[in-house]
Amino acid sequence: xxxxxxxxxxxxxxxxxxxxxxxxxxxxxxxxxxxxxxxxxxxxxxxxxxxxxxxxxxxxxxxxxxxxxxxxxxxxxxxxxxxxxxxxxxxxxxxxxxxxxxxxxxxxxxxxxxxxxxxxxxxxxxxxxxxxxxxxxxxxxxxxxxxxxxxxxxxxxxxxxxxxxxxxxxxxxxxxxxxxxxxxxxxxxxxxxxxxxxxxxxxxxxxxxxxxxxxxxxxxxxxxxxxxxxxxxxxxxxxxxxxxxxxxxxxxxx
Amino acid sequence: xxxxxxxxxxxxxxxxxxxxxxxxxxxxxxxxxxxxxxxxxxxxxxxxxxxxxxxxxxxxxxxxxxxxxxxxxxxxxxxxxxxxxxxxxxxxxxxxxxxxxxxxxxxxxxxxxxxxxxxxxxxxxxxxxxxxxxxxxxxxxxxxxxxxxxxxxxxxxxxxxxxxxxxxxxxxxxxxxxxxxxxxxxxxxxxxxxxxxxxxxxxxxxxxxxxxxxxxxxxxxxxxxxxxxxxxxxxxxxxxxxxxxxxxxxxxxxxxxxxxxxxx
Numbered sequence: 001x002x003x004x005x006x007x008x009x010x011x012x013x014x015x016x017x018x019x020x021x022x023x024x025x026x027x028x029x030x031x032x033x034x035x036x037x038x039x040x041x042x043x044x045x046x047x048x049x050x051x052x053x054x055x056x057x058x059x060x061x062x063x064x065x066x067x068x069x070x071x072x073x074x075x076x077x078x079x080x081x082x083x084x085x086x087x088x089x090x091x092x093x094x095x096x097x098x099x100x101x102x103x104x105x106x107x108x109x110x111x112x113x114x115x116x117x118x119x120x121x122x123x124x125x126x127x128x129x130x131x132x133x134x135x136x137x138x139x140x141x142x143x144x145x146x147x148x149x150x151x152x153x154x155x156x157x158x159x160x161x162x163x164x165x166x167x168x169x170x171x172x173x174x175x176x177x178x179x180x181x182x183x184x185x186x187x188x189x190x191x192x193x194x195x196x197x198x199x200x201x202x203x204x205x206x207x208x209x210x211x212x213x214x215x216x217x218x219x220x221x222x223x224x225x226x227x228x229x230x231x232x233x234x235x236x237x238x239x240x241x242x243x244x245x246x247x248x249x250x251x252x253x254x
Numbered sequence: 255x256x257x258x259x260x261x262x263x264x265x266x267x268x269x270x271x272x273x274x275x276x277x278x279x280x281x282x283x284x285x286x287x288x289x290x291x292x293x294x295x296x297x298x299x300x301x302x303x304x305x306x307x308x309x310x311x312x313x314x315x316x317x318x319x320x321x322x323x324x325x326x327x328x329x330x331x332x333x334x335x336x337x338x339x340x341x342x343x344x345x346x347x348x349x350x351x352x353x354x355x356x357x358x359x360x361x362x363x364x365x366x367x368x369x370x371x372x373x374x375x376x377x378x379x380x381x382x383x384x385x386x387x388x389x390x391x392x393x394x395x396x397x398x399x400x401x402x403x404x405x406x407x408x409x410x411x412x413x414x415x416x417x418x419x420x421x422x423x424x425x426x427x428x429x430x431x432x433x434x435x436x437x438x439x440x441x442x443x444x445x446x447x448x449x450x451x452x453x454x455x456x457x458x459x460x461x462x463x464x465x466x467x468x469x470x471x472x473x474x475x476x477x478x479x480x481x482x483x484x485x486x487x488x489x490x491x492x493x494x495x496x497x498x499x500x501x502x503x504x505x506x507x508x509x510x511x512x513x514x515x516x517x518x
Contacts, residue, residue: 078356082356098361
């Protein structure tokens, strides 16, 4: 569903993403891990068609992001790092505007807005002015916006930032429920989140891919012989530590 | 087209839910009232003098539309040039600052549709300001009677004057929108477009005392010179072309600036 090949992004002399290649299959939920400044947000912005790549290509559902941006954007729901919220508008007006921008069929807009509002947990604040919402609600409004129109692919940049523990669990359940029908790629700093919601983990460091595998595959390769259950999260921290503190020597044996 | 209308709707919603539009309309109403009163006083003074001096020729030539409405619209024009940057400044700069620009750019919409939507909203704001201004000639027409008993206000001259102001506003908004697309700061957007527009407004003062082609060039570039015809009741092609070329250029450059973000 998502094919990234030899993706490189340079900002003048800073290399944000360096020769990144990976493929995400339909219906997979992939967690995007990496330290701050590893190039996660940049990669996601390129996936969503906001930034151009310096070189390399990104294909979503068979369409090149740069060549046919509108075909890709129609299929991608994107939650940016900073949730895009119009401070002056009410939550409903924000969602209405996004639905119109996405060109959703007029007859179903009302019910579609109610659907995503319920999913993202903003149904109770529909009449409130978005600028007065707490960080958590803004984040959820951003999530609702990404879910509008039920897109095939969801690109979520740190979807649980600013949420309280219960809300984090709700979002986690939501992402899990999307698996299968939707292809999801989400970035996060919170390791338990990855273990609980993602089938595959993609680890980047300094713009380079250091490993990309299923959670089980990572355990087998990096902690050979260790028996771990998915409820025990410490193992992931250990693997993550190994991967991102080692010098970025190029893609792992994925 | 639907996306463009959605953007226009959103922009107007923001203009009218924030104080910006209301403050501006209030300021327009206040200054128009001052200009109107001033022009009316001047007219009364001239008329009384003409009666005192018993010179019917002067009285005959006194034209309420020209002296009162014409002056009002002429003064409002300067005001429009100064006010437009404060309306256009937020069109793109605000989206970039609030990070909603990313939302617009990742929506399955052509940049041109976004540009047209925003511009449509800007034109609606110009129209709203002019609607407030148009109340004053209307007020005048209730009280002033012409020599033949009809209305003393020549509505055709007023209409061409308002059309001229609308074109001037359209030009100012197009220039301002382009500047706004280049920066993340609304203050910079407002100041730079104010500088550009005021520059175009007063460009003829650079050539005071100069004769020949330079002076003609300055007059041809001046936004003020091209308004004269409209205020006098004439619609001239050169004036319409002047304003519309700024509109087209502004829209084109804005579209390029927005589309350019996809490339770098």
